[in-house]
Amino acid sequence: MANTVKDLGEFALIDRLLAAIHQRLGDVQPLFGSRLLVDVGDDAAAWRADNVTQLATTDTMVEGVHFFRSTTPWRDLGWKAMASNVSDIAAMGGLPLYALVTLGMPPDTSVSAIDELYAGMIDAAQEYKFRIIGGDIVRSPTAFITVALTGATDEPPLLRSAAHPSDLVATTCWLGSSAAGLRLLQHRQSIPKDIFDRLADAHRKPKACVLQGRILAKHGVRCAMDVSDGLVDDLSKLCKASGVSARIDAHKLPIDPALRATFPQGYTTLALGGGEDYGLIFTAPPQVMDRVVCLLPPPTSIIGAITANSPGKVTVVDASGKDITPAHGGWDHYR
Numbered sequence: 001m002a003n004t005v006k007d008l009g010e011f012a013l014i015d016r017l018l019a020a021i022h023q024r025l026g027d028v029q030p031l032f033g034s035r036l037l038v039d040v041g042d043d044a045a046a047w048r049a050d051n052v053t054q055l056a057t058t059d060t061m062v063e064g065v066h067f068f069r070s071t072t073p074w075r076d077l078g079w080k081a082m083a084s085n086v087s088d089i090a091a092m093g094g095l096p097l098y099a100l101v102t103l104g105m106p107p108d109t110s111v112s113a114i115d116e117l118y119a120g121m122i123d124a125a126q127e128y129k130f131r132i133i134g135g136d137i138v139r140s141p142t143a144f145i146t147v148a149l150t151g152a153t154d155e156p157p158l159l160r161s162a163a164h165p166s167d168l169v170a171t172t173c174w175l176g177s178s179a180a181g182l183r184l185l186q187h188r189q190s191i192p193k194d195i196f197d198r199l200a201d202a203h204r205k206p207k208a209c210v211l212q213g214r215i216l217a218k219h220g221v222r223c224a225m226d227v228s229d230g231l232v233d234d235l236s237k238l239c240k241a242s243g244v245s246a247r248i249d250a251h252k253l254p255i256d257p258a259l260r261a262t263f264p265q266g267y268t269t270l271a272l273g274g275g276e277d278y279g280l281i282f283t284a285p286p287q288v289m290d291r292v293v294c295l296l297p298p299p300t301s302i303i304g305a306i307t308a309n310s311p312g313k314v315t316v317v318d319a320s321g322k323d324i325t326p327a328h329g330g331w332d333h334y335r
Contacts, residue, residue, distance in 0.1 A: 005114060006107035010137055013111070017118050021132050024122045028131050031095050032152045036131065055151040057088035063143040071185035074113045076204035078120025081145045084228065086128050086208035087278040089151035091226040093158040093217030095210065096130035100148040104140030117145070128210055155217035162223035163242035163283040165308040170293060172212045172300045173279020174256040175231055176270035177202035180263055183270075195258045202256075206278040212296055216282055219292045224282035230275040232314050232326060238281065240312030247304050248272075251319040254299035272316060272326055 002008035008016070034049040061067055061081050072080070082099065089096045101121065105114070125132055130149070181203030184196055209226075216224055225238050231248070239246050253271045260267050283306050284292065293300055316325045 002111055004107065005105055005109050005111060008111050013114065013137060016111075017114070020115070020118055020122060025125055025131055028125070028129055031097060031129070032154060034097055034152065036098075036133070049152060052152040052154050053094075053157055055089055055092050055094045055153065055157065056148065057085050057151075058146065058148040059084050059088070060144060060146040071182065072204055074116035075120035075123070077145070078117040078122075079124045079205050080120075081147050082121050082124035082128075082149075083206050083208045083278060084276075085147045085149040086124065086130075086210060087206075087226040087228065089149060090208050090210040090213035091158060091224050091280055092151070092153060093155055093213045093224070094151040094153035095214070096128050096149055096151045098131050098133045098150045099125065101132060101135035102146040102148075103135070103137045104142070104144040104146075105137070106141060106143060107139055109143065121147075128208065153217060155214075156222065158213065158217055158222060158224040158282070160223065160225050160238045160241040163238060163244050163246075163306050164285075165244055165306055166285065167223070167283035167306040168286055168289040168302050169235070169246055169248065169281065169283050169304040169306060170289060170300060170302045171227065171231070171254065171279055171281045172209045172296060173227065173254070173277050174202070174259070174299055175227070175253050175272075175277055175279070176267060176274040177256050177259055178206060178276040178278075179203070179270045179274025180259045180267075182276075184262070191262055195262060198256070198258050199262065203276065206276060208278055209280045212280055212300070215295050216280070216292060219295060220288045221282050221284045221292055223284070224280050227277045227279050227281055228275060230273040231277075231281065232272050232316065233275075235281055236312050236314045238283075239306070239314060242306075243311045245307045245309035245311065245313040245315070247307055248314060248316045249304050249319075250316050250324060252301060252303045254301040254303075256299075268324075269326065 032052040086096050181199040227234050235246055250268055255267050255271050318324050
């Protein structure tokens with residue numbers, strides 16, 4: 001029995017992964033009238049759809065940059081690789097449809113590792129009801145996973161460029177939990193197991209806010225993006241795209257009590273710049289915001305407002321109004 005991908009070979013590995021996909025995703029039905037014409041096995045996949053806005057996104061996770069085997073099991077890595085892309089589709093108010101997966105793996109990677117990786121990706125595909133329809137496998141000195149995901153929406157897509165002065169700013173997720181989980185995984189400390197597991201899962205198995213994105217799109221919100229690089233950095237990108245600025249009230253940030261208890265001196269910093277929370281930040285006029293917040297599940301919170309100052313500038317203030325804006329926020333590949 002082959003134990004590594006080198007022993008198994010490329011084509012046998014592809015056949016193995018196809019069997020897992022078809023076994024677990026064969027009953028997933030297409031959305032918005034999308035009709036799959038060509039599945040895995042040809043030079044490209046093909047489908048038709050009418051009366052919808054098509055969406056597409058892609059993301060790559062590289063070992064040593066985005067994940068470490070010491071902190072992220074293969075199955076959780078598969079889930080996260082998919083969930084990060086689903087989150088981009090959710091941020092546009094859409095539903096995911098079809099995924100293409102490119103794997104770069106060293107030859108000595110175990111077959112069981114690839115099985116677990118794909119099991120996690122298929123878990124996500126089942127959870128969010130989309131199909132894996134193809135991809136590529138290459139030999140690489142460093143493990144990486146690239147996912148390209150399509151989606152669609154029958155509502156006007158949510159855009160970063162649609163914020164206006166006097167809009168309120170809100171978020172749909174706990175902030176900082178993923179960064180806290182990573183810190184705990186890297187530097188183990190003595191805390192209750194339930195708290196450790198809660199924060200570690202926030203990092204390894206984030207939940208994409210697909211339902212929330214659909215609610216926003218259907219109820220008059222026009223501006224949103226997901227929180228992947230950190231609240232301050234991501235909101236700054238949104239503001240720059242819209243030609244506006246923003247003020248955030250730090251005491252209004254939704255922060256999990258588990259995070260507050262574990263990092264009592266650093267939870268605000270983690271919430272502002274931690275990244276990889278994969279909730280949505282969105283803006284809307286007060287009358288729209290008041291209506292839509294009531295429709296969203298906890299911990300959705302209004303955290304600030306859009307202003308008309310320097311485009312892209314985000315100011316963070318505490319409960320007394322003191323400026324506590326961090327020098328720099330979240331993730332930057334080259335910083």
